[in-house]
Amino acid sequence: MIHFEPSILLLPVTVRCGDGDTFKARHVIFTGSLGVLKARPSFFDPPLSTKKRQAIEKAGFGSTCKIFLQFERPFWEELEPPTDGFQTLWLNRQTESAVVEDSNVPWYRSALGLDAIRTHxxxxxxxxAGPRAAEVDGLSDEQIKQDVVELLRKFAVSSSIPKPVRVMRERWSSNPYIRGTYSYHSMESTISGLLIEDLAEPVWIFEDSKSGSVPALLFAGETTHPIDFLTIHGAIQSGWREAVGLKELAVHCEQHSGCLHSRCRAKTPVQHSMKRATSAG
Known part of the structure; x- marks a missing residue:
């Protein structure tokens, strides 16, 4: 839990960890995933603003799963003709939404395809991708092997496709510290007029006699980048954005003691540093 007590000006934020450790800070940059924000609204005390909570609730956050399948030999090179992958296209009248929603339809009907790894x-x-990706997290490796063989035999039109000898994957959707993979700007966000900048906006502003109005809780992570959300470099740049913003805020405070930060709050720590990250990308 992250607790904010504005009356404690020096270190107004307390972070209480699951193992009992407690940390006090003047500023905290929260970099958890959007999935964690959605699942744990009670993580913040006092609660986030209504607009912030709506931005979190309405933003899209989905699951993408990559399953690496190792075989004894590259059988796809032995097919006629040889291939370096399989793209799955099901020729029937069942809609994609029906495939996603019907639990009786095998999960691999939602597979986008299989590609050979040139370096392995x-x-x-x-x-x-989609809801069925989260479902796969709960399957055993043996079940995945059996299902993949069925899928490959159907699209390779061959009954001699071997079973994988090894399955390698991450269970991002079931990981309590991630709960998914990528964020996206949803239709609900658009209809509500909510922007990615609303997810990045700092909260818990407190008044300091020397520094003026300063934010205690800031947000970083791929979901807060206005252009490169979905990406690792977007996540990295968002962290730089907030760190640089705090540094510039501290420097400005030292140079303009007692100001109310009309300049700072207009440009830092979010807007100015976000512009920096965007131009750098």
């Missing part, structure tokens, strides 16, 4: 000669990677 005996390995295919299976791509899966």
């Amino acid at each position: 000669k005996n390995t295919l990677v299976l791509w899966l």
Whole structure:
């Protein structure tokens, strides 16, 4: 839990960890995923503003799963003709939404395809996105092997496709510290007039006699980057943005003791440093 007590000017933020450790700070940069923010609204005390909570609730956060499948040999090179992957297209009248929503339909109907990994000669990677990706987190490796063989035999039109000898994957959706993979700007956010900048906006502003109005809680992570959300470099740049913003805020405070930060709050720590990260990208 992150607790804010504005009356304690020196270190107004307290972070209480699950193992019992407690840390006090003047500023905290929260970099948890949007999935964690959605699942743990009670993580913040006092609660976040209504607009902030709406921005979190309405923003999109989905699951993408990559499953690496190692075989004894690259059988796809032995097919006629040889191939370096399989793209799955199901020719029937069942809509994609029906495939996603019907639990009786095998999960691999939502697979986007399988591609050979050039640097690992005996390995295919299976791509899966959407609600069924989270479902796969709960399957055993043996079940995935059996299902993949069925999928490959159907699209390779061959009954001799071997079973994978090894399955390698991350369970991002079931990881309590991640709860998914990528964020996206949803239709709900658009209808409500909510922007990515609303997710990045700092909260818990407190008044300091020397520094004026300063933010105690700031937000970083891929979901807060206005252009490069979904990406690792977007996540990295957002962290730089907030760190640089705090540094510039501190420097400005030292140079303009007692100001109310009309300049600072207009440009730092979010807007000015976000512009920096955007131009750098």
